[in-house]
Amino acid sequence: MPWFTVETTYTADRELLAATRPRHREYLGRLVEQGSVGAAGPWADDSAGFAIYQVEDRAELDRLLEEDPYTTEGVAASRTIHEWKLVFGSVGSA
Template identity: 70%
Template sequence: MIWFTVETTYTQDRDALHAARPGHREYLSGLVEQGRVAAAGPWADDSAGFAVYRVADRDELDRLLAEDPYTTGGVVAGRTVNEWKIVLGSLAAQ
């Protein structure tokens, strides 16, 4: 399994963002239960969000991101994805 960090910046359409947020959080909660998301949440200023994914490969990550209600709801302005090699901390042992 591979770890990825994903920062998602939001569009300026706050109404669309708030409309998509409940579905987005429900979707991510399901991924947490499946062990595919370790942590997720918005920045304090609500300009973007950050999540840590654990998936088989980049193709799986891309599929999960494509199915996210933020993506399908059109509120994603951009994403920064990085493969993360964890060497210290509780996630390193997983």
Template identity: 50%
Template sequence: MAWFVVEQTYVPETFAAVRPRHREYLSSLVADGTVAVAGPVGDTGGMVIYRADDRDHLQRIIDADPYHLEGVLAERTVREFNPVLGAWLAGQ
């Protein structure tokens, strides 16, 4: 398994209407251990730390997010992440 940091910038006019579906989707990924932490960054973006088999697996996960499916994303950056310390790592 690998960790990934995904940073997103939203189209301001559209993201609020889609937010409930986005949060429901992420909540299901928290429940199965795919999402370690997620939240907004400022008023027009967010960040999620995912755990996935590889980059292709992650791509399928993030492409199924309602924010992606409904055209809310203006920009998305994906970086592989190698965490070495953190309270949330204890359960991995």
């Protein structure tokens, strides 16, 4: 299964980010348990977050991102997505 990296830049609305973050983290936690997310977290300056997904294909990734509370609530201002070829090491439980 392919790996994807996803950087999500947040909206400038810090109150919306703070209000939505718990549901976003619950959602990602379920994806970690299912093996779809290997690692995730915000940048140290909290301007954006980064996650590594392992899914069947880009269509599945897009579906998962569409269901993310950061998408449904308008927290994700933009996303940068790359298919990633993992060569060394391991990521989470995926």
